[in-house]
Amino acid sequence: MLAVLIALFLLVLAWLLVIRPLGDTLADARERHGAAVIALAEARANAAVIGRLERSRPAALGGSIDQAVAQSASGAGFQLSRIEPEGQDGVSLAIEAARPQALFAWVGEMETGRGLIVQQLTARSNSDRTLSVQLTLRARRL
Numbered sequence: 001m002l003a004v005l006i007a008l009f010l011l012v013l014a015w016l017l018v019i020r021p022l023g024d025t026l027a028d029a030r031e032r033h034g035a036a037v038i039a040l041a042e043a044r045a046n047a048a049v050i051g052r053l054e055r056s057r058p059a060a061l062g063g064s065i066d067q068a069v070a071q072s073a074s075g076a077g078f079q080l081s082r083i084e085p086e087g088q089d090g091v092s093l094a095i096e097a098a099r100p101q102a103l104f105a106w107v108g109e110m111e112t113g114r115g116l117i118v119q120q121l122t123a124r125s126n127s128d129r130t131l132s133v134q135l136t137l138r139a140r141r142l
Contacts, residue, residue: 053140065116065139066091072114076106089139090119097130107135115140 066085073080073093082094095103103123110116120136 065089065137068114069093069110069116069137072110073106076102076109078103078106086136086138090136092134092136095131095133095135097126097128098133099129100131103131103133110137 064085065088066083069091070080070083070093073095078095078098080093081096082092084092086092100123107118107121111118116137117140118135119138120134122134123131124133126132
């Protein structure tokens with residue numbers, strides 16, 4: 001009876017000191033592997049986007065960046081309250097009232113079609129479901 005008790009004690013001790021920690025370690029390794037697979041997929045997707053951006057050549061702005069942005073904004077129906085050039089390749093602007101869908105579509109067009117990059121964007125909601133926007137754009141360097 002004492003031998004059976006010692007055998008069960010050793011079995012439980014082996015379970016607690018060897019088998020269970022190995023199982024926990026294996027579960028942690030599987031979790032880390034899953035996170036690494038997701039991170040690798042995201043990195044490859046980001047690398048593909050960067051590669052496409054580097055291969056694509058934006059259309060020429062046709063003048064200074066502030067004039068091109070002002071013309072594009074007025075063509076999209078935005079009334080600029082302020083536009084200031086920032087060096088040779090940047091522009092800072094403010095729009096007092098813009099519909100969110102139209103604004104972000106225009107910003108997307110500026111990035112994809114014109115080769116500009118949003119450096120900073122601050123948007124605050126107005127009482128009439130529009131946004132007040134402070135935006136800084138830079139020309140993409142190739």
